[in-house]
Amino acid sequence: MKPTQIEHIGIAVENLEESISFYEHILGLKCYAIEEVKDQQVRTAFFKIGEVKIELLESTDHEGPIGKFVAKKGPGLHHIAFAVENTNNALKEINAEGVRLIDKQSRKGAEGLDIGFIHPKSTGGVLIELCNKA
Numbered sequence: 001m002k003p004t005q006i007e008h009i010g011i012a013v014e015n016l017e018e019s020i021s022f023y024e025h026i027l028g029l030k031c032y033a034i035e036e037v038k039d040q041q042v043r044t045a046f047f048k049i050g051e052v053k054i055e056l057l058e059s060t061d062h063e064g065p066i067g068k069f070v071a072k073k074g075p076g077l078h079h080i081a082f083a084v085e086n087t088n089n090a091l092k093e094i095n096a097e098g099v100r101l102i103d104k105q106s107r108k109g110a111e112g113l114d115i116g117f118i119h120p121k122s123t124g125g126v127l128i129e130l131c132n133k134a
């Protein structure tokens with residue numbers, strides 16, 4: 001596995017509209033997509049800076065992964081996503097190394113990307129997402 005770039009940075013927020021307003025009016029970025037990912041109980045908003053995206057994540061369910069994260073740690077940096085050629089193959093390779101995974105198989109994330117997460121217990125505390133390059 002060899003990541004080709006940071007695809008996006010995921011940030012958990014409490015209020016998507018307020019956060020979009022900050023990124024647009026204070027940082028001068030433009031939100032180009034808002035998407036609900038039902039599977040993960042989130043609404044997402046996307047911005048682009050050069051080749052890297054910022055993905056804001058607002059929970060739609062207290063029991064969902066972002067809802068639990070925000071309840072425990074508060075809003076803030078949630079994950080870093082690396083673009084790989086093939087997410088499924090990368091997860092298989094990493095699994096074979098004995099690394100703890102959240103997803104042993106890729107699934108569909110926002111923007112229709114194949115995604116999978118490596119458990120932060122295995123990465124030094126950072127939730128790492130792998131995703132196919134869009």
Ligand code: ZN
Pocket residue numbers: 008009010055079081129
């Ligand atoms: Zn992500």
